[in-house]
Amino acid sequence: MEKIDKMIKREIIYLSKGLPKNMVHNGKDFRSGIRKEQVDELFVGFNQIEGDEVANPDYHGGQDRVVCLYPYEHYAHWESIFGKALTKTAFGENLTVSNTKEDQVCIGDVFQIGEAVLQVSQGRYPCATINKRNNNNLLLKSVIDMGFTGYFFRVLKEGKISSHSQIKKLVSHPKQVTVSSVHHLFFHEQSPTNEAIQKILNVEELAAQWRRILLNLKVKHQKR
Template sequence: MAERSIVYVSKGLPKNRLYNGQEYRSAIWKEQTDELHVRMQQIDGDEVAAPEYHGGPDRVVCLYPFEHYAHWEQEFGQPLEKSAFGENVTAIGMREDAVCIGDIYQFGDAILQVSQGRYPCAKINKRNQNNQLLKKIIATGYTGYFFRVLQEGTIRPDSPIVQLSAHPAQVSVASVHHLYFHETSPDPDVLRRMLEVEELALKWRKLLLEKQQK
């Protein structure tokens, strides 16, 4: 596995933008910064436009694996802008298949716990002026994911990433995404094992329960 490291950190406030001539409001437009001051509920200077769908204590810090940028550049024949997925931390060595729900990491002096994969929405298409991107993200599982905050602190681009503990269930972010989006008849034992991970965010727990009941 690649050595873990931060490439850049980003934050942003909601903005009004245009897509296909229609105005929309979103905080997906992030700007690079020298540091993130991470609180229990949110990052200073980083807000969401639609709190009914975004934000909250289980979704304070969003990470997107830097390796995926090369994939999308090859896929679409052009590079994406920085923070193209509205992430706060863009990092190497932190792919969805290598990170598990409940894992605990230290970024600088902030301590974070993986809480859920990202449920991608159409704002990603609008942000990147690409109406194929959302579909491809769901197909690949290259969604990025969220952390809850266990200890407030500051994250800088040169802050080390240290894994403090690995959750014993070893339910990867990628495996939850794959089961939900791509398994029409999921293995009941696998689904039950995912639901037994208490650290899984409530939103995703509800999604998996709905899957279980179908």
Template sequence: MDNREIIYLSKGLPKNMVYKDEAYESGIWKEQCEELFVGFDQINGDQVANPEYHGGSDRVVCVYPFEHYAHWESVFGKTLEPSAFGENLTPIGMREDQVCIGDIFQIGEAVLQVSQGRYPCSTINKRNNNNLLLKRIVETGYTGYFFRVLEEGKITADSQIKKLDSHPEQITVSSIHHLYFHDPSPSVEVIEKIVGIEELAPKWKKYLLEKIEKLPG
């Protein structure tokens, strides 16, 4: 029985902000909404500020598991705002260790496929006024992840989340994160297996192949 549920939907346009006297522009500041129209390349009314590192067809819907909010609030003793990590979709029952690259879900009218984990950046610190957050996210692997869009459509706050297909390789988002960030001597065969998953976003294939190149010998 599926035990998945939407807690928040969020979207937003890039904003000019200031953090510690430094100006920056980012799309991480999103606002709660009752529905999203999810297209193949972006969500209506949702844009990124730096397309080199954000957005594109492999990163249309940003997901951050709601379970992590309680963890961070306990660690830092501070209540977090909705979409504190710049995500579009905040669900329960869909942690990084519960979803695999290539898994397919229907949420409302949209059919979505897990494409890659999130490579977190320091804007998360700025968004939450917390210089320790990025480091702890990398340590824990509580990064969130992205969907590509297989079928466009509307998602509403009360839409059901249905798993349509489990990828046969069963490589979780969490396992790739820990291999990349925390395994000093990973198996080349394991990396090559992961890189061989067609559904994994090319950017992450590049990261993993670079890790092979850095291995001793």
């Protein structure tokens, strides 16, 4: 596994950050931090990226969700589905990176990107802001159907990431629970077993948000 991973070439396609902005969708105003601007470098702190903020801290941000990554390959898929290219940073990500799809990374994996050391904490829980950002009312459903959500990192070591920074995998988590497997269990399994849910909950590095979601799912399942 380690030898295979060393053969994978991961590359930063672009970096982005931004402050919350007022936007309009279908004639209605909303405010969000999803519209980010491409930059040459990011300074990643333990709590947030410098110059990068969320509009609604109840549902976004926090130490488990400091850095958002979106796999670059998905953009070609969306272009083929919708017949036109999405704008850069269409999903409000900070890192757009090749060869880092949701089925290629596990909760708890640790990467060094530039000076920063980051740990995969959770897949992204997609919301309707994705539709609003891209003026596409079909996008959210497609993201959920495909599991092309992107994912978040917590920060283990602060530091600078530049557009030319190398990406090195430092730790492959031994429990091997992929981001895509968590998404599939919650969104697509009709009757997930307690054992399958518990397997994910056993990953101590799982973010608090997803831990709550899966604990609630387990309780509902037990009541049936």
